[in-house]
Amino acid sequence: MSKEYTADLQKLFLEMMMNDAQNYVRVQNIYNVENFDRSLRDTAEFIKTHSDDHKTLPTYEQVQAVTGVELKPVPDITEQHNDWFLDEFEGFTKRQELERAILKAADLLEKGTYDPVEKLIKDAVQISLTKDMGTDYFEDPRARLMALKDNNGQITTGWPAMDRKLFGGMNKGELNIFAGGSGSGKSLFMQNLAVNWVTSGLNGVYLTLELSEGLSAMRIDSMLTNVSTKEIFKDLDTVEMKVRMTGKKAGNLQIKYMPAQSNVNDVRAYLKELQIKNGWNLDFLLIDYLDLLMPVSARVSPSDLFVKDKYVSEELRNLAKELNCVFVTASQLNRGAVDEIEFDHSHIAGGLSKINTADNVFGIFTSRAMRERGRYQLQLMKTRSSSGVGQKIDLEFDVESLRIRDLGDDEEYKQFKKQSSSIYDQLKNKDSGIVEAPDEEAGKITASVQSSKLKDMLAGLKSE
Template sequence: MNNNKQKLLLQYLISSGDLYALCTSIIRPEYFAPEYRNAVKFIQDYHEEYNALPTPEQIKAETETSLVKQEIKKDQFEYCATEVEAFCKFQAFRAAIFAAPPLMDEGNYGKAEQLVRDAVTVSLQREIGTVYFDNPQERIKQRLKDKRLIPTGWKELDRVLDGGIGRKELLLFSANSGVGKSITMANLGLNVLLQGYNVLYITLELSEEVVGQRYDLMVSGISKFEHMARLSELVQKIEQTGQHCGELVIKYMPSGSKTTAIKAYLKELQLTREYIPDVIIVDYIDNLDPSEQVPPELIFLHDKLTSEQLRNIGVEYNSAVVTASQQNREAVDAPIIHQGHIAGGISKINSSDNHFTIIQTGPMKAKGSIAFMPLKTRNSLGLSEVLYHNWDRVSLRITDEDKGPDPEKLTFVPRTKPNEPKSKSGLVDTEGGDGLLNLVDDLN
């Protein structure tokens, strides 16, 4: 853009407070020719300080730049806004291109990509937002239509989640080592597959063959020790199931992969398979890195960026995202599991929409039982309620529990409210109870 046009746009901007307010968020002094940069900075500083635009005389006195106010008509308003937007987008992209090579030489590809991404997204915010009292019926109908929850296939979880997991949301499971994070996510994946949804299972730990074998068990119900002897039956059951469900893609990525690798793969999947998965399972988030380089000691920031970027992938692709995280050592013997027991940064929970801890003690596993306890639900109730399910050690399937726990066996029930009084029946024992893990052992 030549200097004369830059000067004209500046004159339009100082002539209309509304026009300036629309454009100011994307304007940077360095975008303009050197002779106008001081004027742009003065205009911005003046507006920030006095909430008004300086006069041409003030601009001349402070920066020696001569500008003349213009009469702004509707067409000139639109012209200026459009031209300023295009100019700032071009300049931002140009600056990103020049800044990227040194970052790439340092191996900071995530920062280089972010600069380009920010430049591409430079635009004016022309939408005013939601005017709450205007046409509430249409607004509510659209909200209900857009929610489109995906049932988990487990009645109790769906009840707590008010119907299921939402697209553009992040569901986080946590558990101690060996308790069943991967098994839980694989079961959830199969549950939604059987409803016709497409699932992408990204494994950052186990091989594709191991994950595939687990699905062989869950789909067929045939023990892995009998797969060779019953190969024809196994194949037949898998093929029959595949005819009546969504598509499952299992993709291995090395531990330490960045969130950008998932985005790149989704684009490849969209090109080759011509769809975007309804549910993206990432096994698991502790093995994933953000696009930016983060010093290892900044665990909170690392996990914050990773979880936010993973959730943003779901937002961008209109998919539900499911992942899991380890719990720390304090959770092993803790009487009650809470959010502070998450390994690494609690920022993972802050960024998630729903968070469940998985409970399966040795006696529970031996007797075929597993439980989930919601620790965070953004849009529903039911916190700290223990949800019991059946677990089959052969097929690895987690299913609804037909019969609830026997009240006579209850020795401890976690509170759902901070100041809930002790139950008259003695079922709530916060003073002398042996804790949640003893409770679930007693129930079995």
């Protein structure tokens, strides 16, 4: 039998708030004048307005004079009575908000507007009083730190150099974004992460909104078997055997294509269906890529990148929290990043909206010369859980198998890095227009360097 919140009961709620100002303060975050019976709505509005404007509740006489409703003091109130009031008022508010949300949802459905319906209902259901008082910092430091370690569910990326910058790896419930220009390797990085994680026994999903399922799977075939994509069909038996052998000791990996302009609800529905059919828990989710998704909570033009990406980023981060999994996606760098050797927030397509929401953002830097040498560089543009912002991670890239690995000790690359660092230092001095000559014994020779020469030097570095 459903509970009936009569006008008399609602009047008692107002009287208990008037009786103890603390009761009003404790329910202020869910107090909504629209929830009250029409006969009490003016009274509820006056109490709220007076409290907001004068920082104190009105007197009983004021309420009666202004609204015509007589509220009476409630005698002999104990703490148990106040607890009853808090529980009942929370239930009353939830019921009223949900009822109103359902009526609004019905109107939206009749108009054919479906996307905001879920948010309306979800917001109404989640209404509650503030009961979580947070963390007592000094109470139990060890338990607090161990809970942080356990709850984060940190997972290694499979690249030790990257793990060191992230203080151990990527955390569950966080939004990680790989940012790169067109053809920079955003999909390659996510596919390599899928290989790293599934071969370590984790279960995950790779959602592609760009490449087909078949092409994505064939790339992963090459990474798993160390057979070039050009040679896969020539050595199909070996590839099949290696994939099947790896699968026996690996986790589960599902590759799914979704059309561009899908949204988070499409992703959520697919994952739920997958979980029901396969029965395994999700450890990681990779979506290739963020820019091709559309928001659920607002109707936005695809051309309005800032607003669109803001909503999509927030919805993806909420999804990561909801699923409690490691979540990785990608985004484009804008045209301004084409000739840059160091990225900043202004180079992200769509602006700061994604950066502000993301927990970690990695810029993918490469050039033709680096790819020929089999090298990639990640630049940490943002990290929330470590102090790695501004640092760089050099990784090895196998052009044949498309595998990205930790660089390790590579003498050839050490020499290459030394040379490129020297050129980079010269480029950093372009604002001063001076380049130091290497021969100190001959004295310091300075020369004016024109911007066109610097551009030539940069072009030489990229095309060397």
